[in-house]
Amino acid sequence: MMDQPSAIELIMAVREFIEKHAIPQLQGHTAFHARVAANALAIVERELDQGAQANADEHARLTHLLGQAGTLAELNKELCRRIRSNAISWDDPTLVRHLRQATLAKVAIDQPKYSGLLNSTHTG
Amino acid sequence: MSDTNPDFTADLERVITRAMPGIASIANLKRLSGGASQETWSFDGAGSTGTTPLILRRAPGGKTVPRSGNAVALATEAKVIKLAANANIPVPLVHYVLQDGDDLGPGYIMGRVEGETIARKILRDAEYAEARPKLARQCGAILAAIHAIDCSHLPELNIATAEDQLASYRALYDSYDHPHPVFEVAFKWLELRLPKVESPTLLHGDFRNGNLMIGPDGVRAVLDWELVHIGDPAEDLGWICVNSWRFGETKKIVGGFGDVADLLAGYAQAGGTGMTAERVKFWEIFGTLKWGIMCMTMYQAFAQSGDRTVERATIGRRSSETEIDLINLLYPKAAAP
Numbered sequence: 001m002m003d004q005p006s007a008i009e010l011i012m013a014v015r016e017f018i019e020k021h022a023i024p025q026l027q028g029h030t031a032f033h034a035r036v037a038a039n040a041l042a043i044v045e046r047e048l049d050q051g052a053q054a055n056a057d058e059h060a061r062l063t064h065l066l067g068q069a070g071t072l073a074e075l076n077k078e079l080c081r082r083i084r085s086n087a088i089s090w091d092d093p094t095l096v097r098h099l100r101q102a103t104l105a106k107v108a109i110d111q112p113k114y115s116g117l118l119n120s121t122h123t124g
Numbered sequence: 125m126s127d128t129n130p131d132f133t134a135d136l137e138r139v140i141t142r143a144m145p146g147i148a149s150i151a152n153l154k155r156l157s158g159g160a161s162q163e164t165w166s167f168d169g170a171g172s173t174g175t176t177p178l179i180l181r182r183a184p185g186g187k188t189v190p191r192s193g194n195a196v197a198l199a200t201e202a203k204v205i206k207l208a209a210n211a212n213i214p215v216p217l218v219h220y221v222l223q224d225g226d227d228l229g230p231g232y233i234m235g236r237v238e239g240e241t242i243a244r245k246i247l248r249d250a251e252y253a254e255a256r257p258k259l260a261r262q263c264g265a266i267l268a269a270i271h272a273i274d275c276s277h278l279p280e281l282n283i284a285t286a287e288d289q290l291a292s293y294r295a296l297y298d299s300y301d302h303p304h305p306v307f308e309v310a311f312k313w314l315e316l317r318l319p320k321v322e323s324p325t326l327l328h329g330d331f332r333n334g335n336l337m338i339g340p341d342g343v344r345a346v347l348d349w350e351l352v353h354i355g356d357p358a359e360d361l362g363w364i365c366v367n368s369w370r371f372g373e374t375k376k377i378v379g380g381f382g383d384v385a386d387l388l389a390g391y392a393q394a395g396g397t398g399m400t401a402e403r404v405k406f407w408e409i410f411g412t413l414k415w416g417i418m419c420m421t422m423y424q425a426f427a428q429s430g431d432r433t434v435e436r437a438t439i440g441r442r443s444s445e446t447e448i449d450l451i452n453l454l455y456p457k458a459a460a461p
Contacts, residue, residue: 032435033433033434033435036434036435036438037434039438040434040437040438043438043441073303076303076305077303079303079305079308080303080304080305080308083305083308083309083312084308084311084312086312090308090309090312090313090454091455095309096451096455099305099306099309099447099451100451100455102305103306103444103447103448103451104448106444106447107444107445107447107448110441110442110444110445111441111442111444111445114445114448115367115370115372115373115374116367116374116445116448116449116452117445117448118374119374119452120448120451120452
């Protein structure tokens with residue numbers, strides 16, 4: 001077991017240093033890239049917090065939807081293959097539910113304030 | 125960005141003073157942006173006629189390199205901007221197209237139009253409050269004028285139908301070998317609805333926030349013509365509707381500032397024919413998928429080509445924004461609250 005602080009706390013400390021102390025002293029392109037860097041760390045914080053559960057949920061849904069076992073990457077490739085070959089129709093309700101849930105989980109990590117996420121619903 | 129070596133400054137001054145008789149010297153030379161396909165420099169020409177604000181767009185480092193993706197040659201870009209000016213489309217005035225003997229590489233010199241290109245400012249600042257409600261209609265009218273330009277004497281322009289472009293984005297997406305089931309359903313949806321276009325027209329190819337110079341009075345100039353091509357005119361109208369260009373103003377489908385009805389009304393009023401919301405929707409969905417794949421491409425530039433900026437790396441994580449937009453577009457009933 002690793003000691004405290006947790007990985008999330010370490011990243012949070014670095015992000016807060018960039019936001020509160022480094023950015024005010026930077027200008028132009030460097031300041032812009034520092035904001036992008038802080039944003040990248042915020043993505044990692046959210047992924048460390050939510051990623052394992054999101055991946056486990058996605059894996060369980062894909063196993064059920066496809067009726068076969070495999071890694072998350074293998075199952076996603078298989079799903080792509082079936083959509084492409086029309087083995088699963090693009091508007092199949094179970095597929096649509098899965099795609100919505102998987103995408104909501106991804107955007108919640110990548111960009112929780114994105115307008116398209118706020119437009120969508122968590123039902124279905 | 126200050127690689128203003130003395131030779132470059134001297135070469136530019138020599139070229140501009142010869143090409144524009146009213147100018148005797150240049151000042152305030154600074155690089156605005158640099159990409160894989162062009163450099164943009166801002167400077168002032170000074171002389172008997174006063175100060176002339178100018179822009180140089182040229183190949184990176186002045187070297188003739190194949191331009192990335194679907195970009196046309198800089199000289200072609202200049203030709204099309206001149207045609208647009210003749211059609212009364214707001215564009216910068218092209219003063220001079222660089223020649224081989226100029227030692228500056230391929231490119232051209234144009235007027236510098238004052239205004240704002242940053243979408244967040246245009247969509248939120250009070251300065252543009254009066255312009256905003258007019259912009260969708262203006263964009264429609266400008267696009268109708270672009271689509272009416274006769275480009276039959278420009279054989280170098282590519283024809284790119286929806287089918288061609290879908291195939292090339294499919295090949296690009298496949299080459300990255302990273303599964304995006306949402307992109308798969310979008311490809312499927314688009315392949316089932318490929319438009320038949322009777323008469324392809326000239327297209328701007330990248331008509332969106334960021335490439336429009338806006339003032340409190342409205343659109344002052346249409347910039348960045350490097351993706352100009354021939355195809356379905358609805359492509360240009362759909363691209364400016366992609367949610368990623370709305371910067372949070374998501375209810376205003378056209379660029380975050382207007383409605384599709386206004387875009388279409390401006391288009392029809394300026395003589396554009398046969399345009400419908402349905403045709404625009406096809407290309408909005410196409411554009412959303414395209415931007416999602418472009419995000420993957422920019423990540424590849426980080427992973428494969430040594431463009432190790434944190435911006436390049438992070439933009440890969442914007443693919444998911446296009447996926448939620450595609451879901452909202454493809455399955456609208458399920459998206460209703």
